[in-house]
Amino acid sequence: MVTGTIGVIGGGAWGTALAQVAAGSGEALLWARESEVVESINAARENRLFLPGIALDPAIRATDDLSALAGCEALLVVTPAQHMRAVLAAMPRLEAPLILCAKGMEESTTKLMHDVAREEQPDAPIAVLSGPTFAHEVAARQPAAVTLAVEAQAVGERLRARLARPWFRPYLSDDVIGAEIGGAVKNVLAIACGVVEGRGLGLNARAALISRGFAEMTRFGLARGARAETLAGLSGLGDLVLTCSSTSSRNFSLGKGLGEGRSAAELLRDRRTVAEGAFTAPVLDRAARAAGVDMPIVAAVCALLSGEGSVGEVVERLLARPLRAEGA
Numbered sequence: 608m609v610t611g612t613i614g615v616i617g618g619g620a621w622g623t624a625l626a627q628v629a630a631g632s633g634e635a636l637l638w639a640r641e642s643e644v645v646e647s648i649n650a651a652r653e654n655r656l657f658l659p660g661i662a663l664d665p666a667i668r669a670t671d672d673l674s675a676l677a678g679c680e681a682l683l684v685v686t687p688a689q690h691m692r693a694v695l696a697a698m699p700r701l702e703a704p705l706i707l708c709a710k711g712m713e714e715s716t717t718k719l720m721h722d723v724a725r726e727e728q729p730d731a732p733i734a735v736l737s738g739p740t741f742a743h744e745v746a747a748r749q750p751a752a753v754t755l756a757v758e759a760q761a762v763g764e765r766l767r768a769r770l771a772r773p774w775f776r777p778y779l780s781d782d783v784i785g786a787e788i789g790g791a792v793k794n795v796l797a798i799a800c801g802v803v804e805g806r807g808l809g810l811n812a813r814a815a816l817i818s819r820g821f822a823e824m825t826r827f828g829l830a831r832g833a834r835a836e837t838l839a840g841l842s843g844l845g846d847l848v849l850t851c852s853s854t855s856s857r858n859f860s861l862g863k864g865l866g867e868g869r870s871a872a873e874l875l876r877d878r879r880t881v882a883e884g885a886f887t888a889p890v891l892d893r894a895a896r897a898a899g900v901d902m903p904i905v906a907a908v909c910a911l912l913s914g915e916g917s918v919g920e921v922v923e924r925l926l927a928r929p930l931r932a933e934g935a
């Protein structure tokens with residue numbers, strides 16, 4: 608059983624919500640880049656910048672000193688995907704388990720987060736925590752379930768015991784690749800579903816897009832070594848359904864703006880919060896083409912983000928694709 612302090616790297620909405628989870632059975636020490644986040648958590652028990660209005664557990668302490676987390680018994684790594692490598696590289700060599708929580712792929716290398724973490728911290732056991740979890744609901748202790756994927760079962764059981772709450776249920780898996788691919792791909796598909804909403808294309812179109820998007824996720828996942836059952840579980844289909852259904856999703860909201868005719872540049876300018884799908888889309892498109900995997904919805908999202916076509920043209924291109932068998 609992991610009984611000591613859990614470190615949380617990243618004081619955005621999700622890092623703060625996970626600190627709330629970890630603080631339910633011990634101390635959570637959260638590192639945030641922004642001094643105002645550190646001050647607001649320590650002085651007011653609230654993250655006013657990224658998770659306003661939620662009272663935080665007194666067992667959460669915040670720090671701006673990354674090295675202070677080196678002695679923690681396990682570390683939840685919750686920076687945006689593009690910043691994870693730099694943050695892990697800035698830490699001393701770690702042996703405590705790293706629980707990766709970002710949903711994305713590295714732009715410069717097309718690598719998944721566990722590959723990046725292994726390169727930067729080769730001695731640390733790696734776990735992936737992913738699933739349908741809006742931060743504000745988890746932080747308010749509303750019921751949620753996640754996939755906790757770890758290759759070493761004993762490590763997984765220890766982490767699950769430390770993180771499980773009556774309202775937060777981790778389901779163990781050993782499919783680290785599958786858990787990561789689900790979370791990364793669903794963000795891109797959520798942008799596409801937002802476009803459907805913004806353009807007023809209807810609920811039938813959205814359901815079709817979720818199903819055909821899931822077929823793309825499955826094709827890509829299987830090509831990269833994921834298991835189909837993981838992709839159909841909490842971290843894949845579960846998170847896809849959540850994120851494709853609500854403006855609480857930053858990715859869905861971004862797509863909705865695109866569907867309403869606003870440009871990606873305008874929508875992404877001056878953002879404080881992260882919409883990971885905007886970074887993942889071109890990387891995923893590149894990786895899919897390299898692997899010979901057909902991902903037309905992902906390609907359509909890329910075209911919209913890069914301004915290569917209007918919403919009308921991109922939708923028309925998707926609908927003009929040849930008709931084929933459902934399983935093909």
Ligand SMILES: NC(=O)C1=CN([C@@H]2O[C@H](COP(=O)(O)OP(=O)(O)OC[C@H]3O[C@@H](n4cnc5c(N)ncnc54)[C@H](O)[C@@H]3O)[C@@H](O)[C@H]2O)C=CC1
Pocket residue numbers: 617618619620621622623639640641657685686687688690694708709710711740741742743879880881883
């Ligand atoms: N918010 C949510 O409901 C959920 C988010 N996630 C994932 O968690 C990850 C973090 O997202 P959120 O906590 O929502 O972030 P957020 O959008 O609430 O905040 C942005 C975060 O990015 C950090 N950041 C910005 N520039 C940085 C840099 N140069 N180096 C390191 N960090 C930097 C900020 O400090 C802040 O922590 C993402 O991969 C997201 O997909 C996963 C599940 C739920």
Ligand SMILES: O=C(CO)COP(=O)(O)O
Pocket residue numbers: 710738739740741742794797846849850855856857858859881882883
């Ligand atoms: O990953 C999430 C829910 O599981 C959060 O989705 P957004 O990043 O689109 O807000």
